[in-house]
Amino acid sequence: MSVIHFVIILPFLFALIVPIANKILPKVHTGWFVLPLPIAIFVLLLSMIPSIENGSEISGSLPWIPSLGIGFDVYVDGLSLLFGLLIAGIGSLVLLYSIYYLDKSKEKLSYFYVYLMLFMGAMFGLVLSDNLMVLYAFWELTSISSFLLIAFWDRRERSRYGALKSMVVTVCGGLAMFAGFALLYVMSGTFGIRELLETIPQLAEHKLFITAMLLVLAGAFTKSAQFPFHIWLPDAMEAPTPVSAYLHSATMVKAGIYLVARLSPVFSGHAVWLWMVSGVGLLTLIYGSYRAIKQTDLKALLAFSTISQLGLIMSLLGMGSAAAFYPGTSQYLFFAKATTAAIFHLINHAVFKGALFMAVGIVDHETGTRDIRKLGGLMAVMPITFTITLLGAFSMAGIPPFGGFLSKEMFFTALLQIRELSFASMQLWGSLFPIVAWVASVFTFAYSLLLVFRTFSGKAQFEKLEKKPHEAPLGMLIPPLVLASLVVMFGLFPNLLSHTLIEPAMAAIHFTGLQPQEQFMVSIDMWHGWNTELYMTIGVAIVGTAIFILQRRAAWVSKPLTNRVSLSGAYDDGQRLLDNVAGRLTRLYMTGSVRHYLIYIFLFLVLSLGLTMWLEGAFALNTEGMATTSFYEAVVIGALVLSAIAVPFANSRLMAIILTGMAGYMVTLFFVIFRAPDLALTQLIVETVSVALFLLCFYHLPKLKKELVRLPFKVWNLLIAASVGAVMTLIALSASGSRKFESISDYFIENSYKLAGGKNIVNVILVDFRGFDTMLEIVVLGIASYGIYALIRLKVKEDENDRPLGHDGMKYDVYAGIRSNDVILRTVAKLVVVLVLIYSMYLFYMGHHHSGGGFIGGLMASAALLLLAITNGVDKIARIVRVDFKRLTAIGILIALLTGTGSFLANVPFLSHTFGYFDIPLLGELELATATLFDLGVYLTVIGVASTILFTIGRDK
Template sequence: MTLLHWATIAPFLLAILIPFLYKYARAIHTGWFVLALPLVLFIYFLQQLPVTSGGGVIHHTVPWVPSLGIDFTVYLDGLSLLFALLITGIGTLVILYSIYYLADKSEKLNNFYVYLLMFMGAMLGVVISDNLIVLYVFWELTSLASALLISYWFHKEKSTYGAQKSMLITVFGGFAMLGGFSLLYVMTGTFSIRGIIDSVDLVTSSALFLPAMLLILLGAFTKSAQFPFHIWLPDAMEAPTPVSAYLHSATMVKAGIYLVARLTPVFGGSPEWFWLLSGFGLVTLLWGSLSAVRQKDLKGILAFSTVSQLGLIMSLLGIGSASLYYGNGTETALYTTATLAAIFHLINHATFKGSLFMTAGIIDHETGTRDIRKLGGLMSIMPITFTISLIGLASMAGLPPFNGFLSKEMFFTGVLNATTLDIFNMQTWGILFPVVAWIASVFTFVYCAIMFFRTFTGEFKKENYDKHVHEAPIGMLISPIVLGSLVVIFGFFPNLLAYTLIEPAIVSILPNITIQDINIYHWHGFNTELFMTLGVIAIGTLIFLNMKRWVQTAMYLKERDPLNRVYDRSLDWLVKGSQGVTRVQMTGLLRDYFVYMCVFMILLFGYTAIRYNAFAIDTTNVSAIPPYMWVVTAIFIAVTISILFINNRITMIIVVGVIGFMVALLFVNFSAPDLALTQLMVETVSVVLFMLAFYHLPELRKEKSKLGFNLVNLLVSIGVGVLVTMLALSSLALGNEANFASISEYYIENSKVLAGGYNIVNVILVDFRGLDTMLEILVLGIAALGVVAMIKLRMTGREDV
């Protein structure tokens, strides 16, 4: 394995050690042991910048399941390096912040850091893996780890509810995405993302193109909280603030953005991809900004702002994908601006959103509340938190001179350029793009103003707080200060990122497209974008100043997203439906379970045989049946039928034992003495044990059963018997017809050569079918544990109280 492989799995390795560090080094906060890893990884990835900025890539493969085309292949280019730096860089600051935020010794820090490291490793695996199946494994690990982090305070009902919701929605999307990956494999014959991009013509010309796209986007939309799947994100706010800062700024919600960007070379240039990304992105942008305005909790505002900002980035990726339709034509430069804006805003969002979540956590930590109806007047009491929040909120609102202003102006440029598209019916619907973008930006300004002025200005009312309010300790301030500083630095010197991070990422998203020189600056003259910004500030200010007229409206009073009703009712219907199915299926009667299995077997095998014309009878190569076998068969049938008329348990057990001994006789006749010996031993032990157990039971009473009950039993029995007989005869006939070589010859020839054994049956069981034998041993082991548990169990009589 290469260093890049080790960098990907390093968080998992450290997570294994955390419980031991926590146990034997309780005097030191566990976070200090964890902090070094993301810092080292961040430095390592920084050292790869010269490679990717020069157009190079790092690509290594470790075989995993080569026969299925599944390998642990790592691929580091401009796009994956950008995300790796965000994951490790923000991760370092989040862990430093968490050391002071979770300073209470009652916290189970071993659990917290194990989950956090697992999450970090899973995200690195997502962005660095080149194999779709490996990417999917890491993808689902992010869902699992995030659910564990959200439910960290599991004693709170809202925490477990939020974790369950995030798990259900994102895993549902993940399953759909796996289906899309499978379709890509069917079309191209490879799970490698590089290989699929190289075979893009096979994908675009296939009838499976659209189904694969829809399934993959379902996974991306659920993970990146696009409308209407965004409802899990606000409930994830029940996680500790360091988790919220990490999930929202650099990791979980950005996974869908990454997937869309990575697969744009495959699906980009098609009208479906363009409309799905830009359409859902703009709706999410607008819905998130409107929803954020009516929130009363600081983290609630930030949660819906994340939804809105993710919609902005998604819409830009959709608009930018139009450049793949034009190729290197004259229009291309217009639409690559949208992709440039998406990448730049991705970075900017990580900086200002990470700092804002941390300041929200500081306010909660030092005041005991996040409710903006109680907050106010904190400007002079918490000056550093006030300054960081001012910078972050101004950037998110799109105000100069901060980095958010630059990417927001580029966003306006992107949606304005979209109106000039002469494809995808944009001549008709294109005008909606800048309109929706502008309205959403107005409400973005409004919720930023609400969060700032309601928290830091006004009168400080000491009675609203349960704590003595003061500024946070310096250790908790370092991380938001660093992120706030980056907001300012990237605002004044944006071109620091132009050719180191932004251009290599764009090249990864839009291969074979000539990228114009990137030069990001503040002043572009009095253009449409500037007037749109001035309009946002003016209208947004008017709305904010007239908020008193809004606070009594139904929209403002309902903080909870109305789409949550759909989720809750769907979950209720699912539970009720599963209970109904369970009542029908889990009757507690072995007879019913056996009937279900037999009917399923009859339908499945019967349909398959009829569908593929597999029923056939050919007696040309069947040997003659000796007379004594007719006698054995007649005894076999007679004894079996006699069971129906026996009313005594002991007699019934003896008769069933006779059937088993007759089976052993058949094995002897077919030259299988080892099987016959096994059958005799098992049958003897079974008969003895059954007789010992059943001897002490009450006398068997024959209950009268209804005709329908007996008829079902008869039909199922006849169906199974006929089906098994026909399958046996058909396999013989079709084998003769196709002239298949007997598999027994293979075992005879290879038992000694491949397995080193002369007893062919033993070799088959231990070597050729070793996995089956291992699972059988596992079943026996589970049964043994069940027996031990029953023996050890001592009932007190109060278990059901």
């Protein structure tokens, strides 16, 4: 495991530790605990700059699913280093800012910092991954964690709405991107990003190339809020300001920018990529800037400005891809300068937008409002915040001598250069690019002036404010002051970034194999003489100032767009339409009848499997080599069939349960006859526990009444039951009679002891060879037990309007429980339970070599608890045992998961196990296997699941 892996993993570990730290140090703000982490990561990444500047790469690899080419592979090049520094650096400032912004007495800080650490870790994983599938996993995790952050103030309806909207849009785009990654794998045969870059020549000729490109762009455009997928970003402003500052400056919205930059070497040189990326970027630029000047909420204004600036960066990346049309020529560097402008503006935007969001947060925090119509005259009482806002807004507007002016000039240069492109019809339509960009820049200049002067100058309206305005505390001012200082520094000394960050990033995006210093010599100067770009900037300033002056008077400038014509309104209408259609469709088949639901399931099963097998001619009955049926087997089969047939004719539920249990016990006898003790023991205990749970459930039901049922009803039931039985029997016989591959059982027989150190093949398969399946099974069992607990125990009181009161109104409807009055049974049970528990531990410890294992041992322990509950009553046992079985389930799953991840420490795939023989004092030579720890997790999970269900159902009135 490399140091890069720790950069990704540490935020997730901190997310686990934050709640513990919050309880141990309740008087200390949780932010102080997590703040050192991003600072340390930032320093670590800074130390990598010399190596990356010299063209080196720092990488690491951990196997995950080698057979599919999926591994936890990471690497740092110029592009990932740049994004990593933004994530860690601005993340550190946001954390410091949040300590003073969020009140410890009013906010759920442990939740906030857990979500923030998850988000930070996901972003690091996204930009440092060298595998498309791992990148996708972190991509979706950013959507989930940002959903939690945006909905942090979950009692606000708008917060929940904005969070859900952001997740719906970005996750849908992520699924499209996932499909694009799958197509890239089909074309190249690899998920590795660096390996993918080596297959570039053969990809462009593939018939799936354009489809993969469009699917990947769908993911990038949704995440980076490109038109028309931008609709989620303004509603995400309901998040706390530290979240908004982080998402908009350095993380969430920059993920799509990173993806386009990372895969530019793959898709650049194609006209579709050039037009899609640059065209959509310019459309987003002008739309976002126009919408920004219509906002009255400061955060909404910054949200639309973010949309606009993201469009600017995206368009530059698109125009920079034109360099691929001229490989090996002087024009290559000529067009690649657009990429230089994109990288430089990416850095500038992160700095000034972070400062602006924090400044707006200060205004909101100290005045109680973000409504620009109520603000004004704050310059006198908040001079430091005014200075920060002035520096950030002027850089955003492109006013010298700030960094934004330089990257805006480079943007204009790229727009003028792109007209020289002789491919992709650019000579015909390329002249529109500078016009669109210039108009958008005018609006950008206008809303930047609006942000500063409508908030801080003019007549004071302090009587309209919720609070008496005053300057923020020093701790809240330091982070935006740092960013505002960088705004000035990057403007006056831009070449501080040229060789350290921009050139290595250029080498990563324009993948040619040359060292950065050999190809991309970046030099950024403040003065280039009286050229066209400067005249465009002067025109922007003049017209932008005029629009700012007209903003209060001209309706076409200030009047907001109505929701009826907005894309956000169309999204809401679409959601309502989907809800209505889904509701109507659901009511057609959700009749409340269990019989109907079983009919749907069984009919689908019969038609899908049976029809497929019939059409493919897969039904094949081969009786050769089948063993003869012995007398004992015939008796067991007869008893099994008779018990199953008798169930529908039972006169009481108790008899139906007994007959069902009888069928299960007959299956147990089959396992005994076939010499499968592990399966027999498991089936025996499962059947015993199941019968008892059935009795507990059916106790609450009314007495079974036999009703006259029409003949068609019975015939229909008979046909469905017979069809399911016939199809499944034919499939089983066909599968066993027509094997096309050698049985895998020979492999397990040969290697269970050699590779896993276990003589019990069944247990070795469960905890070693197929351990991943077992882990997912116990997770499913845990979820099922929690679901049963929630359905039965979490009964929410309702008020007179039938509205839930919430957790404070919960009542548990518990009664004393039923216990056996048989004195002999109760007395004997005390001894039997001890023996059963000892035997369950024996089964657990000896399961690796003999019959048993964690699953069987857990079931045996659960059976002991069940016997105690039957003889003494559920409530009494609950008071005696005093174990939170829900928590025990979680502990078991966690142990299994940690055992699996522990294999990473040995640089082997997830859930790889090892074993060895050791001389233990007094005990002699013993075998110790890591699979035992995994089996312990299974053991505890099974006990927790079975006991949770038992005590929940048993205590329900």
